[in-house]
Amino acid sequence: MSIIFILIPLGLVLVGFAIWAFFWAVGDGQFDDLESPGWSVVSDESPDPGATPRPDSTRPS
Amino acid sequence: MTSAGRCFHCQEPIPAGTTFCAKVAREEQPVCCLGCLAAAEMISDAGLADFYRFRTAGAPKPESGADDVWSTYDRSEVFTPLLGREGPLSVVNLLIEDTRCAACSWLIAERLKRLPGVDRANTNPATHRAQVAFDHTRVGLATILRAVAALGYRPHVLGASDTLEIATRERRGALKRLAVAGFGMMQVMMIATGLYVGAREGMDPIIKEYLRIICLVVTAPVLVYSGRPFFQGAIASLRSRHLGMDVPVAIGLSLAFVASSWNTLVHRGDVYFDSVTMFVFLLLLGRYVEMGARHRAGSTAEALLRLVPATALRIQADRRERVPVASLQAGDHVMVPAGECFPADGCIVDGRTEVDEALLTGESLPVGKARHDTVAAGSLNVGAPVVVALSAVGQSTVLAGIVRLLERAQTERPRIARLADRAATWFVTRVLLGAVIVALIWLWLDPSRAFEATLSVLVVTCPCALSLATPTVVTAATAALAREGLLVTRADALEALAQVDQVVFDKTGTLTLGKPTIEQVSVLRGSAEQAMALAAALERGSEHPLAHAFDAVASTVKASDLAVHPGAGIEGYVDGQRWRIGTAEFVAECSGPRPAALPEAPVYLGDADGWFAAFEIGDTLRPEAAQTVRALQERGLTPHIASGDYATAVDKVASQLGIRNAHSRLLPAQKLALVQNLAKNGHHVLAVGDGINDAPTLGAAAVSVALGTGSALAQASADLVALRGNLATLPLAIDTARRATRVIRQNLVWATAYNLVALPVAALGWVPPWLAAIGMSGSSLLVVINALRLTRVKRASHGVPNLTSALASAT
CATH class of the missing domain: 3.30.70.100 (Alpha-Beta Plaits)
Incomplete structure (x- = not known):
């Protein structure tokens, strides 16, 4: 059982890292807008939108 | 996404005879007007035609030919x-x-x-x-x-403005605190499980001490960082000599933490770190959701403020000058062109016009104003340019007053939550007193067990189940309704909604789509087509809401010298003949007294030779209106229609929907009286409006719903906003509200019963603190789980075909 003397502090370090990463993400504004960035994906790859028409079924209704 | 006969850009029907075509992504697409044509081609030319593929609603119609403001x-x-x-x-x-x-x-x-x-x-x-x-x-x-x-x-x-920055900072801070509390709670819970199992199965004392120290190390930052708002709130409320909810929370948290830490350091007794972290996390979660709703409500106040234009035309010594509104002073004379909002309150000194005062009176049709009449900031000048002598500017305007009222309304907490708070406070003072008495008695009987018994009393009676009972339910119900497109803007709304037994609908724009269409044309001479063509040619010159009924009519004749008479109608010449279209009085001035053969109608047409035609303007029903009214009746609600429209139009809608109580030709004050009368007779009234509608009516009702497709104005005075403008969410909202009230009652009964049973048992020293902690956590958990049942909204109950649920059930 003495392994827990290493594993639990190790786990706490990982948690500390996770909290640090989350703080960084919040400070970076990544949680300020949860909707529009998803739409930016569709814009970047097709400079000529007429070139690749998609079937109707893929459109959001 | 485009359907035949609809504009590619704005999705509105294309008027007959229009042949505008926009070239979008190398394809010709039909559009309805030059404005849409320009917008569509600009979007395409900028390489943004993807918009048409991914949008979920029609684009707004650009205003063509508007002045460059x-x-x-x-x-x-x-x-x-x-x-x-x-x-x-x-x-x-x-x-x-x-x-x-x-x-x-x-x-x-x-x-x-x-x-x-x-x-x-x-x-x-x-x-x-x-x-x-x-x-x-x-x-x-x-x-x-x-x-x-x-x-x-x-x-x-x-x-x-700083409000945006402040809101962002507040939200970010709350998220971080929530994260620390959440991570901490998971760690402590995990280790606490080990401790609980160890207590039963036996555990090496060294490992036990080690695990307790780990818990202490993790809980400390959670308490200090995440729990700070509670301590700050407690200190603030103690300073103002008022026992708020934060006080018992802070006392409970610090007592449990200090006792646990002490026990950890002296290697005896029990620890409650798991309760501390869980309590912090759950309370923060509730506050986070509450904050989100508050921020969203705050933007309505801003929506009202933005009605005031940024600049105004000031007239000084016969010189006109555009100045920022902030620099205006009472006594200044400003010129307000047609189509602009009044920058401040004042009195007309020159000119006559029509003013859209939906903001103040709720009347969606413009009101005629002449010299010496007063106008309010934010109302829209729709008629002709006027000169206004300002009487109140900035913060002293009526509009600013409305905004202040709104802000005050938004900061208040739900009555039932305040009640629970007060109950919890009352309860906590008793518990603290009881704990002291128990401690004294045990010290006298058996000092060695005094600390344990006192702690058990404190922990077991922690009011968290009681104080969580209401907020969790309100939060869960609000979130569930928000997913259905119904935004709860006032905290009391759910409670009030559960009690309503009368619904007062506005007609235009609420039960109907609010787009005027010509229902019937009665002609005295000539043909109906002729009458339509003449009317369409004349109405081209008007921006009056009724004039839009003629937008879709192709006009084969041309009218010249159009003159708009505010509040009356339009005069113009067709083939040298003078024609008038408008109210009965207006046409009578030109065509003589109205012949009895023409029915009563809102719009008449006539020339110097006499009366020509009468147009009955109607409005199509919302597709979900009939179903909604039926669903509401099934739930025991009595529907009413209160409309300013003509009796024939109102009665028709009423009979189509099976509504027996229809009131027509009501002034805003009469609508208000109707709602107040119902309330006086002991009824709970729900008012439903479309936004451009009666703010007073919405305000006077016990609870009100505004349709989000209307203006921001009445959305601001409503308790709930149907974001997608779908009436079918109403029965759903009432169901959810009724269930929420039921669950709140269950929770309160449960929490009270638990505390009443646990307190004497703990005082007798029969409950070891660890069992007390489990009991407390368990009772809180039960309350939360009970509340979470509300997040599952029964979609089937509103019965409107919904694509996603239809797909889900098909697979």
């Missing part, structure tokens, strides 16, 4: 106070009206990013806000606003 934003005294600085860049916050879906936001951001000089453009579809960072030496504020307006959206400059 934006150029004033290129004057330094106007834009300087509006811009923030970010290094070498200028930053401006915009509120963009008419953004209907995420694709709209995307379109705006992409369009702005392509302007030379614009560095960054962020748009947020949820808040309708955009933040643009740009190089002011290369691109002016006016150019940015013009680009947004050209797409058909209406930008409003929010200015360098």
